[in-house]
Amino acid sequence: MITAVAIASLVIGGCAAKNNSSSSGGTTNAADLPVVSQVPVPADAVLPAGDGKASCSGATIAYAGAETGANAQLGLNIVNGVQLAVNQHNQANPNCQVTLKKFDTEGDPTKATGIVTQVTNEADILGVVGLPFSGESKATGGIFQTAGLVHITPSATNPTLTQNGWTTFFRALGNDAVQGPAAAKFITNQLHANKVCVVQDDSDYGIGLANAINGVLGDKASGCQDKVTTGQRDFSATVTKINNAKPDAVFYSGYYAEGAPLDQQLLNAGFKGTFVGPDGVKDDKFIQQAGSASSNAVFTCPCVPGELVPQFAQAYQALAGSAPGTYSLEGYDSATIMLRAIDSGIKDRASMVNYVKNYNADGLSKRFQWDGTGELKTSTVYGYKVQNGKIVYIGTIS
Secondary structure, eight states, rough: OOOOOOOOOOOSSOOOOOTSSSSSSSSOGGSSSSSSSOOOOTTTOOOOTTTTTOOOOOOEEEEEOOOSSHHHHHHHHHHHHHHHHHHHHHHHHOOOOOOEEEETTTTTTHHHHHHHHHHHHTTTEEEEEEEOHHHHHHHHHHHHHHHEEEESSSSOHHHHHGOOOOOSEEEESSSSHHHHHHHHIIIIISSSSSSEEEEEEESHHHHHHHHHHHHHHHHHHOOOOOOTTTTTOOOOOHHHHOOOHSSSSEEEESHHHHHHHHHHHHTTTTTOOOEETTTOOOSSHHHHHGGGGGEEEEESSSOOOOOSSSHHHHHHHHHHSEEEEEEHHHHHHHHHHHEEEEEEEOEEEEEEHHHTTTTOOOOOEEEBBBBEEEEEEOOEEEEEEETTEEEEEEEEEE
């Protein structure tokens, strides 16, 4: 059992720096945001090993989602967490060896439909962790529903996903109707930005999140909106529009594959404000691709920093050869729920759906209890920033 750890004292260095290109001249620089070095973990968090006495035969769970593709790292973060949970379970339970099957969708909604059809046709699969992205989740939710196969997404956050009447879909983190307002308040109350440019990509995720944040930013973002496309690399028109508007901050509603070059091109053109990205941008790949430009970046995410849960971080590092990333802990907790269902004697899909529907317990990342639509009953949004080439945790923002 992992014991609770206290949140370390906030370390705040110096006074807030000024943003020379901003409309207000009084914004808080990302470098001056406080850093939190640990996160609290529930003392009774459910772990995949259980009591080691489980007995089962032929049980299988699956991961479906990106393992390759432009934003594959977000999926790899999840599947590594899932694999760690399965490994820990099987090591502790010699009489219950659960198989993990992996299916690569490349994060592409058009490819995901065929992949998920294949998943649902494999009768031994009792539950699925995935899909990571909102577009592919939207395209495949009905397939899962028809097959009666439960799936827990550790990362797809478009709010409309739980408005389709699906009874097999569950979300392991807060949606963008939670993240958007939290991000808007963070930008205005903690970054003290008075003018914000919101740039959205053309994904279901980017569109939904942009709508959510704009609804709260209101007039502060009304004069600077722009749209980009998936796969775009030249953002000169968007950069010109942003620099002409002279905002205190830019919020990019999309994924790191486009967010990184956008931030880099903004910096090269003289932008001195803060670049704010959501969970889809919050990954070390963003730093690798944006280079030194990433030093102006902060992130919001309804995800817990797994690297600050010592026992999880150490085990993950040993498995993956790298520190946990965005959604790693949510993937681990989602798999743990299904593993504990199998340990309890669940042997069919209908029973697995019912088990998840009525689940109510702490994981390492949060309390898992869902309402009738598949949304968590309580959810939290957290803040991060880039410091010395690393993504560091700055605490709860909602």
